[in-house]
Amino acid sequence: MHENIFDHYEKKDKSSLIPLLQDVQAIYGYLPEDALQEISDYVGLPLSRVYGVATFYNQFRLTPLGKNVVRICRGTACHVKNSANILYSVETELGIQAGQTTRDKLFTIETVACIGACSIAPVININEEYYGRVTTKEIPKIIKKYRSEVQKETASGKVTEGVK
Amino acid sequence: MVELTINNIKVKAEEGMTILDAAKSVGIAVPTLCHLKDLIPSGACRICSVEVEGQRGLIPSCAYPIYEGMVVETNSPRVRVARKTIVELLIENHPQDCLICVRNGNCELQDLSEKYSIREHRYKGEHKDHAVDISSASLERDPAKCILCGRCVRVCGEIQKVGAIDFINRGFTSIVSTPYNKGLNVSDCILCGQCILVCPTASLREKSSLKTVSDALNHRKKYTIAQIAPAVRATLGEEFNMPLGTDVTGKLVTGLRRLGFKRVFDTNFAADLTIMEEAHELIKRITTGGTLPMFTSCCPGWVKYLEQNYGDLLENLSTCKSPHEMEGALLKSYFAKKMGIDPKDVFVVSIMPCTVKKYESARPELNVESLTEVDAVLTTRELVRFFNIAGIEFADLGESEFDNPLGESTGAAAIFGTSGGVMEAALRTAYYQLTNTHLENVDFEQVRGLQDIKESTISINGLDLNIAVVNGIGNAAQILDEVREGKSKYHFVEVMACPGGCINGGGQPIHQKIDKVIERMKALYEIDKKMLLRRSYENESIKKLYAEFLGEPGSHVSHEILHTHYIDRRKTRKIVNPK
Amino acid sequence: MKSFLEIKYNIENHTPVNPKEDFIAKCTNPKLNPGQENEVEQFNKELRYEINDVPVIFIGMDTSALASGAGKVKAAFEKELKEKNIEAKIVATGGIGFGTLEPFVDIKLPGEDRVVYSQINEKDVPKLVESVLIKKEVFTKKVFATYGKGTDTLPNINETPFFKPQLRVVLENCGIIKPESIDEYIAWGGFKAIDKALRLLTPAEVVNEILKSGLRGRGGGGFPAGKKWDLALKQKSEIKYLVCNADEGDPGAFMDRSVLESDPYKLVEGMMIGAYAIGASYGYIYCRAEYPLAIERLQKTIDKCKEYGLLGKNILNSGFNFELKIKKGAGAFVCGEETALLASIEGKRGMPKPRPPYPSIAGLWGKPTVINNVETLANISSIINRGSDWFSSIGTEKSKGTKVFALSGKITNSGLVEVPMGITLEEVVFNIGGGIPDNKKFKAVQIGGPSGGCLPESVIKTQVDYESLKGVGAMMGSGGFVVMDEDTCMVDIAKFFLTFIQSESCGKCVPCREGTKRMLEIIERIPKSYKGTTNKLDELQRFKGIIYLNRLSNVIRDTSLCGLGQSAPNPVLSGLQYFKDEYEEHLYERKCRAGVCKDLLTYSIDNTICSGCGVCVRKCSTEAIIGEKGQAHYIIQDKCIKCGMCFEACRFDAVSVN
Structure with missing residues (x-):
């Protein structure tokens, strides 16, 4: 289905480590352990180096994401407009902390340093959708929307696993 | 030459020198933590900060080159406060358990704390909490004690080129760890212990076997035997404030007897034996078209490295066991029989400069009739602790001789402890085995010293023997890749995992004295030089052993107990290409 | 559509393999193409939309606008044009930078000026199409400005308060041209x-x-x-x-x-x-x-x-x-x-x-x-x-040219602004930014991001240039310009930036890795209530930290390996410099005047207003609110974790904070 990602990179080229990790994550949604080992062999770096890089950057994750990723902007503009409380209500609503995924694998909460939509702060972003000037009161409604979408999908027989 | 001022002292120093070295040249000490000689400075710890006129912040002296007219202040109040604060910050995130720490009294952080008179906990807060990794047979990894200076990471990655550990995570949650924080036993680690030698604290340390040994010594039925590796005698004195390179063989034997060992033998005996077998194997491979080059096999770190990374080249490894394993094998067969002791009651303790030997002694394929050949391995450092517990004033001990017959050795065995030594010893004997004449000048200067790879061609009886000595596992890959590609010209390759050989092994005394490797090396060559017999085949006890028990080198009996086999331990890599 | 590569000039074509040194010159200078002057000139004008035969609809489509719904607006236009069978061209431009009024839609009718409409959502589109494209009338409800000559009712865009003080060099093309062309x-x-x-x-x-x-x-x-x-x-x-x-x-x-x-x-x-x-x-x-x-x-x-x-x-x-x-x-x-x-x-x-x-x-x-x-x-x-x-010639003696800022926070007009160096903070906040909304009082402007500082009203006349900003304890930084009003707590802001720095520290050097953590802990202790703390020493620790804060800051600044660490203490130091009273209030009076530091707040229910509807009870995660249905409720202070959910949830404003 996918073309072989390694074809784009030269073997033993150490500078392709980060692009390779990004490509693998783009496919799997996270970095599977076996993939790290394979990348390590391909770029000719010890696994520890690869793992060290994977754990250094915010972008990389070692566990699968939930179906819906709720990103709460924690930029300065959002902060002064109370995004801490927005985060708190999303956390209470979903019963998990930022960085965690719900047990049903439906939601992951992430915080981002700045989405760059400061004019409509505070902003949250779920999957592709942005919600600007959100208030804590709206949070349950927004979350519910995604919950019910999933329920609809399950009802219609669509698979509801985490992100591939 | 550049002229600069340090603490109002005019200093002339060579261009390109760092402030740190320039200061040292006029007797000004600047503390360091992350600094490692010969490596590009990382500038991580900031403890070496100094004030340089015209610079906004403080400057890390280990990383900053001097320039003409530079004005440096290494002892201003600003510098002192900075250094003190750095030490305070490190201590605050470090377990406060100095009293029960294995590095108590030999800890760089503790020293700095004393040096900067840290007398209170100024900045209280969260500190990291990690479990100790005790998974490997040789090393313990205690991330809680780690101050993230990165010296182990650099030694493992840049010098040894093993890369078993690296910095993981970021910021305050950074640790030095293995991938997925798994045990060292399943990592790429070869257990060489070079990381221990550079660790400023006890974050990396050997797994102690003191209890096992002490239990055995107190056991009524156990017949405890100690054997001492060639390199230990040249280093142990350092722990008792003797000058670098003091040969303490005689005191060691006395000390071990005082500890209660029934017999004290010399691994050097087995080293001579190894040479007999290995030289024979080499000649056989050359003359019968066997796999070449042949690799030496006495360094278990090297063997582990080969098994893990070049499992396809195991045929090249000499099948000879390492000397202390040979000694152990003989003790539990030849010696036990001779003495009429049940081999099960023989308890062999190897005193080794090495941490991998602990792992090696537990390798099941080394068992003889389901008995391990060596029951416990103590590193040089552990033995020192044992002496201290036992109240033995080592420096004041008299000298005594090894027990016989497994205590006699030649000069060739003594140099096993240094890089190039096995090669030199083997050449001395191979010459005889090929020509039946004694080699006049036994000193092979070309394989001595600290170069990364020492190579030479030795002509023996018209046979041009291409040899290479790899000093430190970090230099092995290049030769191995050539062998793998079938391009290697060598017949015989010696590899020692630790730079400098066993004298710089992972079990040796810890201190950062610069000349330690060279001085220890000199000591071993000195022992060799003083010996009457300097060729392994001249060892009378060896001759007797072959006559009485083994027959001849490479005989069936030798193969049974002195040779072994290896296992391809390369990780099977699943290919996870996308569907 | 043709391209410059395809226009056949009178000499051989320019290609990557056979490059011509005068390619660019010929593209834009009609005179260099004898016999084709008109064609080249016409093409250039078309590309600059100076002439168009069908109406052109420009929609700002950068991330910021997309977050405000520009994508939906574009889809709505496509649908509407198709349904009404109107011939027009939709051009996705970049962003003009005025975030508050996004999404922007410009419409240029053939032979007329490009007119800018703001805050267009998909529901506006049919009306806009009806008005502008069919009736050919300006859609006055959402019109913002024109690119042509301004009138009293329809100013030129560069005469609007947000754009007038700006000088656009870096952003000159942004929002005007199609970024992909x-x-x-x-x-x-x-x-x-x-x-x-x-x-x-x-x-x-x-x-x-x-x-x-x-x-x-x-x-x-x-x-x-x-x-x-x-x-x-x-x-x-x-x-x-x-x-x-x-x-x-x-x-x-x-x-x-x-x-x-x-x-x-x-x-x-x-x-x-x-x-x-x-x-x-x-x-x-x-x-x-x-x-x-x-x-x-x-x-x-x-x-x-x-x-x-x-x-x-x-x-x-x-x-x-x-x-x-x-x-x-x-x-x-x-x-x-x-x-x-x-x-x-x-x-x-x-x-x-x-x-x-x-x-x-x-x-x-x-x-x-x-x-x-x-x-x-x-x-x-x-x-x-x-x-x-x-x-x-632009800017001050030592700082030349312009600087782009991302103006945001508690400000009426937020967005990207490009101003000549030397402009005062006041002009940016009150002229371009239009001041603080909701009749709140200006408290500070944070410049330079995590490495910068918070500047109060007393220094608002400071010029925007590298040296002046440094002089007052901030820095130019990359261009964050966040305005804060009286509802912003300065201790909380220091905590916010330190948390950021702490989580972004690479962990290599000791002062940054360990030092910023300790600094953060010291700041975190300031607004902590210590309620239920049995060990009095813990409570005293907050004073001890403050004593050493300066010393620690200096060492971090002096010894950190890189700029991130060296500037990490800035938010705290500038806070202490300008808002010392607020810090002291937190420390000694245990009060947060902005009502931000939760630990120091007390929530209570006014029993004369409370209807006993029970909404707050359901929202309270610690069961701190009790009361019979229909009766006034009461908050048990020991259980309250000051999350503020009851405050947010109450429809009768019966919950109060102080």
Whole structure:
């Protein structure tokens, strides 16, 4: 289905480590352990180096994401407009902390340093959708929307696993 | 030459020198933590900060080159406060358990704390909490004690080129760890212990076997035997404030007897034996078209490295066991029989400069009739602790001789402890085995010293023997890749995992004295030089052993107990290409 | 649509393989194409939308606008045009920068001026189409300005309060042209500067021009760009690199993204000139992976430039070669630091290295490397085109040119603003920004992001330039400009920035890794209530921390390896300098006047208002609210965790905080 990602990179080229990790994550949604080992062999770096890089950057994750990723902007503009409380209500609503995924694998909460939509702060972003000037009161409604979408999908027989 | 001022002292120093070295040249000490000689400075710890006129912040002296007219202040109040604060910050995130720490009294952080008179906990807060990794047979990894200076990471990655550990995570949650924080036993680690030698604290340390040994010594039925590796005698004195390179063989034997060992033998005996077998194997491979080059096999770190990374080249490894394993094998067969002791009651303790030997002694394929050949391995450092517990004033001990017959050795065995030594010893004997004449000048200067790879061609009886000595596992890959590609010209390759050989092994005394490797090396060559017999085949006890028990080198009996086999331990890599 | 490559001029065609040095000149100067003057002129005018035969609808489509729903607006237009069977052209431009009033839609009817409509949502589209495209009337309800001559009711866009004080150099094309069109860029004068540099200037002359212009790095430090170039030019090396730092990680800053999304060709041209000047034949744009749209547009830009022979070998037959690649950053604020950025390109953890050696001498893979930020490079083409004298005539004595800020926070008009250096903070906040909304009082403006500082009203007349800002305890930084009102707690802001720095510290050097953590802990203790603490020493710890805060800050600033650590104490120090009373209030009076520090708040229910509906009870996660249904409720203070959910939930405003 996918073309072989390694074809784009030269073997033993150490500078392709980060692009390779990004490509693998783009496919799997996270970095599977076996993939790290394979990348390590391909770029000719010890696994520890690869793992060290994977754990250094915010972008990389070692566990699968939930179906819906709720990103709460924690930029300065959002902060002064109370995004801490927005985060708190999303956390209470979903019963998990930022960085965690719900047990049903439906939601992951992430915080981002700045989405760059400061004019409509505070902003949250779920999957592709942005919600600007959100208030804590709206949070349950927004979350519910995604919950019910999933329920609809399950009802219609669509698979509801985490992100591939 | 550049002229600069340090603490109002005019200093002339060579261009390109760092402030740190320039200061040292006029007797000004600047503390360091992350600094490692010969490596590009990382500038991580900031403890070496100094004030340089015209610079906004403080400057890390280990990383900053001097320039003409530079004005440096290494002892201003600003510098002192900075250094003190750095030490305070490190201590605050470090377990406060100095009293029960294995590095108590030999800890760089503790020293700095004393040096900067840290007398209170100024900045209280969260500190990291990690479990100790005790998974490997040789090393313990205690991330809680780690101050993230990165010296182990650099030694493992840049010098040894093993890369078993690296910095993981970021910021305050950074640790030095293995991938997925798994045990060292399943990592790429070869257990060489070079990381221990550079660790400023006890974050990396050997797994102690003191209890096992002490239990055995107190056991009524156990017949405890100690054997001492060639390199230990040249280093142990350092722990008792003797000058670098003091040969303490005689005191060691006395000390071990005082500890209660029934017999004290010399691994050097087995080293001579190894040479007999290995030289024979080499000649056989050359003359019968066997796999070449042949690799030496006495360094278990090297063997582990080969098994893990070049499992396809195991045929090249000499099948000879390492000397202390040979000694152990003989003790539990030849010696036990001779003495009429049940081999099960023989308890062999190897005193080794090495941490991998602990792992090696537990390798099941080394068992003889389901008995391990060596029951416990103590590193040089552990033995020192044992002496201290036992109240033995080592420096004041008299000298005594090894027990016989497994205590006699030649000069060739003594140099096993240094890089190039096995090669030199083997050449001395191979010459005889090929020509039946004694080699006049036994000193092979070309394989001595600290170069990364020492190579030479030795002509023996018209046979041009291409040899290479790899000093430190970090230099092995290049030769191995050539062998793998079938391009290697060598017949015989010696590899020692630790730079400098066993004298710089992972079990040796810890201190950062610069000349330690060279001085220890000199000591071993000195022992060799003083010996009457300097060729392994001249060892009378060896001759007797072959006559009485083994027959001849490479005989069936030798193969049974002195040779072994290896296992391809390369990780099977699943290919996870996308569907 | 045709392109400049396809227009047949009277000499042989320009191709990447067979480049012509006068290609750019011929594209825009009709006179150089005898017999085709009219065709070329016509084409240029079409590209600049000076003439159009069907109505053109411009929709601002950068990330900021998309977040405000520009995508839906575009879809609505497409639907509406199809349904009503109207012939019109939709052009997706970049963002104009006025975030508050996004999405923007400009409509240009044939023969008329381009008129700007703001805050258009998809529901407005049918009315807009009806009014403008069918009735040919201005849709007064949402009209913002015109690009033509202004009237009393419809001002020229540059006369509006938000735009009038601005001076747009870097952002000149943003929101006006189609960022993906190389032809439009050329028609608006693009690539004239590289054309000039290659044909008329030596590398040393280019460097000199930049030196003379006084352009300083816009990424934070303010190091003269020309000096960096000069150093690199003097290095003898076969291989040199030019790296564009587009890893904008400062929370509250998105200037670079705007350039990348709205005018990527400007950046590429700047890089080409820079590479030519220092003798680099390879370039990298290190861009945040969090900017997918920017990366997509950059990649298209690079591909197009290659197609036009403007990147690659022997550019415009000058012998100058330049390969440009995008490297996606993986999310680490510290990679804004030059040496860390280079480590990241090399595939390593983004940890800084000690300098010297400086990257200009030994950078990427040990080769001379110049690293410039997006905004710096986006200035280059204008300097070459208009000359260093023009550039240095803008700004103050030591800070030349303009600076782009991301104006946000508690401000009426937020968005991207580009102002000449030397403008006062007050002008930005109150003229461009339109002051504080909701009748609140101005408290501070935070400039320079996590490395900067919070400036109060007392210094609001400070000029925007590198030295003045530093003088009052902030810094230019990358351009975050966050306005705070009386509802913002300064202790909380210090905590916010320290938390950010702490989580973004690479962990390499001790003062930053351990020191900022301790600093954060000290700040965190200030607004802590210590309710239920049995150990009195814990409570006293908060005073002890304060005593050593300065000492710790100084050491962190003095000894940290890189700029991130060295400037980490700034938010705290500037807070202590200007808002000491607020800190003391927290410490001694246990009070947060802004009502932000939860631990110090008390929530209570006014029993005269409470209807006993029970909504707050259901929201309370610690069961701290009790009361019979229909009766006034009561908050048990010991159980209350001050989450504020009851306050938010109460429909009768019965819950109060103090």
